[in-house]
Amino acid sequence: MNIYRELAPSPRTIMTPGPVEVxxxxxxxxxxxxxxxxxxxxxxxxxxxxxxxxxxxxxxxxxxxxxxxxxxxxxxxxxxxxxxxxxxxxxxxxxxxxxxxxxxxxxxxxxxxxxxxxxxxxxxxxxxxxxxxxxxxxxxxxxxxxxxxxxxxxxxxxxxxxxxxxxxxxxxxxxxxxxxxxxxxxxxxxxxxxxxxxxxxxxxxxxxxxxxxxxxxxxxxxxxxxxxxxxxxxxxxxxxxxxxxxxxxxxxxxxxxxxxxxxxxxxxxxxxxxxxxxxxxxLLAEGLPARFERHRLNERALVAGLEAMGMSLYGDPSCKMTVVTCVTIPDGIDGESVRAMLLNSFGIEIASSFGALKGRIWRIGTMGYSCSMKNVLHLLGAFEGALLRHGAKINAGAAIAAALDVYEGSAKTAAINA
Structure with missing residues (x-):
């Protein structure tokens, strides 16, 4: 008689463009x-x-x-x-x-x-x-x-x-x-x-x-x-x-x-x-204006951290989605290996891409319940560590400081992330 194991999914910080944490x-x-x-x-x-x-x-x-x-x-x-x-x-x-x-x-x-x-x-x-x-x-x-x-x-x-x-x-x-x-x-x-x-x-x-x-x-x-x-x-x-x-x-x-x-x-x-x-x-108890502002704030902090780290963002910035940030994979870096390290060592999932962009960009989601100051800071610290382990030339230590500057500069941060 087969004895099947009880389900016990590992806890994850999900920073993909969907699905997200519930x-x-x-x-x-x-x-x-x-x-x-x-x-x-x-x-x-x-x-x-x-x-x-x-x-x-x-x-x-x-x-x-x-x-x-x-x-x-x-x-x-x-x-x-x-x-x-x-x-x-x-x-x-x-x-x-x-x-x-x-x-x-x-x-x-x-x-x-x-x-x-x-x-x-x-x-x-x-x-x-x-x-x-x-x-x-x-x-x-x-x-x-x-x-x-x-x-x-x-x-x-x-x-x-x-x-x-x-x-x-x-x-x-x-x-x-x-x-x-x-x-x-x-x-x-x-x-x-x-x-x-x-x-x-x-x-x-x-x-x-x-x-x-x-x-x-x-x-x-x-x-x-x-x-x-x-x-x-x-x-x-x-x-x-x-x-x-x-x-x-x-x-x-x-x-x-x-x-x-x-x-x-x-x-x-x-x-x-x-x-x-x-x-x-x-969602409606939070209020649509407050919810949209929370997504904008966490996006600004994420982008500030990535750019301070020295990463390049993909796509026309004038039409960027608030809830998805695309990052260009640096030359010589194995994008899938970085994703695997984020998942296996830090419990964080980000996404790759499709078609002509496969292997060229990572996609980071800041959506709904996953869109929080805690998740953004967790990701930036882990991302920096994974990139350094893979030999990427980045500005070590700059990402979290830049993101914190964004959060500390927003009078609404405490209320939005409460």
Whole structure:
């Protein structure tokens, strides 16, 4: 008889662009007793979660709820629910996850038009607006914050142009929601997808989404056509094939489930919803302005420490993400060996990168619960030690001093990191 060991994961300081450390209060909430999915106590939790998501997304949209599954499930739910075969979809790509939007849209039968920008930069909004006017897409799908390159795309002018031109704008805000302002209504964003495992600091497993009446109308129109075809006896759905391909990720069915009617669609992930509810409660209790300022402060301290050490940052600084810092690996240094030492000797995890940037940069996340003065100082000290052990020529002792200067110069530090 096999005797399997009890799980005892090692404690880590997680400084990647996701997943990040989870607030202990969230883990405690996830251990609470399970309720039935139609128990009034549970449906009250569902309703409160929707209210909190509206605050987080800064929207008055009726629809704001989590899709069960990791962040990609939310992206697929939105795109597969609104893209009909033949729809022209414009996708500006400036990193790895723009290519993901391309792949999903292509699988939906879209006519995909792409713009590409060198990694480490973003688009001038007018470049995208010009492409919208020239290509006349039905939908624009765009990443807000690219964790692969550490860059953030300005959205406000693009959103307003899409609204004027009657183009739907879908935004992947998985890496930014909860750490960087995402102003759904003010920026005229039609659908926004978030993620739990980054700045919200809840385990991966839910994808919060919000969308407005413009998106809902397209979903409803597709449902009407599908019902009409079925009623007429059509079974092969020729030509346009208007039906939504996924049952599980069908926003039309999901919104029925999250509506007061509670039409049964799936069994809700009870414990995950507890975790999301608690994560959102913690986030909103901190307050969005204070939370955004905490992320900015810890980023400034991290960057000051890295630069004082003599490290070079990757990418255009004018569009740097607050919550992800990309560091150029010095010539002659084995980046994976440094990462292994940080993990094995110091219990700290940072990330490598993808594609053309693999082996060229490290990516350091300062997200949610992981975004703290303690973690930044711990990382800088360990990073210095690991680099010295690998023979890198750095300014020993300068990093922590520079970071402390930033913290001590901020009158808000004590309150923000309390």
């Amino acid at each position: 607030d202990p209060r969230v883990l405690r909430a996830m251990s609470l007793p399970v309720l039935g999915q139609f128990d009034p106590e549970f449906t009250a939790i569902m309703n409160e979660t929707m209210e909190m998501l509206r605050e987080l997304f800064q929207t008055k949209n009726h629809w704001a709820y989590p899709v069960d599954g990791t962040s990609r499930s939310g992206i697929e739910a939105v795109l597969t629910s609104i893209i009909e075969p033949g729809d022209r979809v414009l996708i500006p790509i400036y990193g790895r996850f723009g290519h993901l939007l391309h792949e999903i849209s292509d699988r939906c039968g879209a006519e995909v038009v792409t713009l590409e920008k060198e990694w480490g930069t973003v688009f001038e909004p007018q470049e995208i607006i010009d492409a919208i006017q020239n290509e006349k897409p039905a939908i624009v799908a765009l990443v807000h914050g690219e964790t692969s390159t550490g860059r953030v795309q300005p959205l406000e002018a693009i959103g307003k142009a899409c609204r004027e031109l009657d183009v739907l704008l879908v935004v992947d805000a998985v890496a930014t929601i909860g750490g960087v302002p995402v102003k759904t209504d003010a920026w005229c964003l039609d659908a926004v997808i978030g993620g739990t495992q980054k700045c919200i600091s809840v385990p991966a497993g839910m994808a919060p989404v919000t969308y407005n009446d413009r998106i809902e109308h397209k979903i409803a129109a597709r449902k009407r056509v599908e019902r009409g075809l079925r009623a007429s006896g059509e079974t092969d759905f020729p030509n346009a094939r208007p039906q939504i391909q996924s049952n599980y990720l069908d926003l039309g069915q999901l919104q029925d489930y999250w509506s007061p009617a509670r039409l049964n669609h799936h069994t809700e992930m009870t414990s995950m919803l507890y975790g999301l509810h608690e994560g959102l409660r913690i």
